[in-house]
Amino acid sequence: MQLISDYMRDEKSRSMLNELTRKTFGFDFDWWVNGGYYEGDYIPYSFIEDGKMISNVSANVMRFMQNGTVKNYIQIGTVMTDESYRKQGLAAKLMKHVVDKYEKDFEGIYLFGDLSALEFYKKCGFKILNQYRYTVKEEFCIRDTGKEAFKPAKEMGDGIRKTYLDLVRNSAPHSSFEQINKYGLQTFYTTGLDNVFYAEDLGCFIVLDEDDGIVLQSVLCKEKASLADVLKRIDLNGQKCRLGFTPLDEDKDKCIAEKYGGADDYRLFYRGDELMSIERDRLYFPDLSHA
Numbered sequence: 001m002q003l004i005s006d007y008m009r010d011e012k013s014r015s016m017l018n019e020l021t022r023k024t025f026g027f028d029f030d031w032w033v034n035g036g037y038y039e040g041d042y043i044p045y046s047f048i049e050d051g052k053m054i055s056n057v058s059a060n061v062m063r064f065m066q067n068g069t070v071k072n073y074i075q076i077g078t079v080m081t082d083e084s085y086r087k088q089g090l091a092a093k094l095m096k097h098v099v100d101k102y103e104k105d106f107e108g109i110y111l112f113g114d115l116s117a118l119e120f121y122k123k124c125g126f127k128i129l130n131q132y133r134y135t136v137k138e139e140f141c142i143r144d145t146g147k148e149a150f151k152p153a154k155e156m157g158d159g160i161r162k163t164y165l166d167l168v169r170n171s172a173p174h175s176s177f178e179q180i181n182k183y184g185l186q187t188f189y190t191t192g193l194d195n196v197f198y199a200e201d202l203g204c205f206i207v208l209d210e211d212d213g214i215v216l217q218s219v220l221c222k223e224k225a226s227l228a229d230v231l232k233r234i235d236l237n238g239q240k241c242r243l244g245f246t247p248l249d250e251d252k253d254k255c256i257a258e259k260y261g262g263a264d265d266y267r268l269f270y271r272g273d274e275l276m277s278i279e280r281d282r283l284y285f286p287d288l289s290h291a
Helices: 011-025 030-034 090-102 115-123 159-169 183-190 227-231 249-254 273-280
Strands: 002-005 042-049 052-066 069-081 109-113 127-129 131-136 177-179 196-199 204-209 214-221 241-243 255-260 267-271
Touching (some): 011 030, 011 042, 011 052, 011 069, 030 183, 052 090, 069 090, 090 115, 109 115, 131 273, 183 204, 267 273
Antiparallel strands (some): 002 042, 109 267, 127 267, 131 241, 131 255, 196 204, 204 214
């Protein structure tokens, strides 16, 4: 058995990761890497045996502007073991390796743990942490028909993609807990532009998810647009709108904050006292930052 890491640009090693990821989660990384969206912040640590990947734990380098201060965290993701090799402690060994490698140099390590694996993460030394989610107050969810509406970016021609990608790299902050190096993860979720909308007069993109209620996932503009002005351009049809990020302090009066433990989806696990600030300061890891 051999440990390999940081190999995403090596096609042979990545193909083994792809095989295990497809079997476990139903996707692979080739389109992301070959399309130029991968920038090195996703670092897999994998055991291979007889030319096959049998277990993996990945470290994601995460840089946030958190209430005006840069914070450097590691998010762990893509934790998986081939069915034939489970219950041998392989993922636990990889987890220990990753924690030992990064814990001293980063301000905290966190992950979004599946409900079926809670005891595993506790045994790995992680504790559970709450976040706060923000829902827009009803009076700010009314469409202003005098303002240009957001329109599907996918229908605006080829040039709109480059404009969107440029703003993913360099946008005015619209959150008090903004991921700085979000290009890789945000393009992973939105490169098809299926849920991306644009208001030309604002020069502003939004990412709007409507699969499970309406969720405003991201706001991207060269200059800061007020949350109220953005919301006036979205036809919510009387529905509530949740934010997939923590609003700026100046916009928090337009929202209701509720403690969120992950419900039936996950639990947020952490190592490092600095991450206790997430619950203390009523912050929420952006939905589009989940690895």
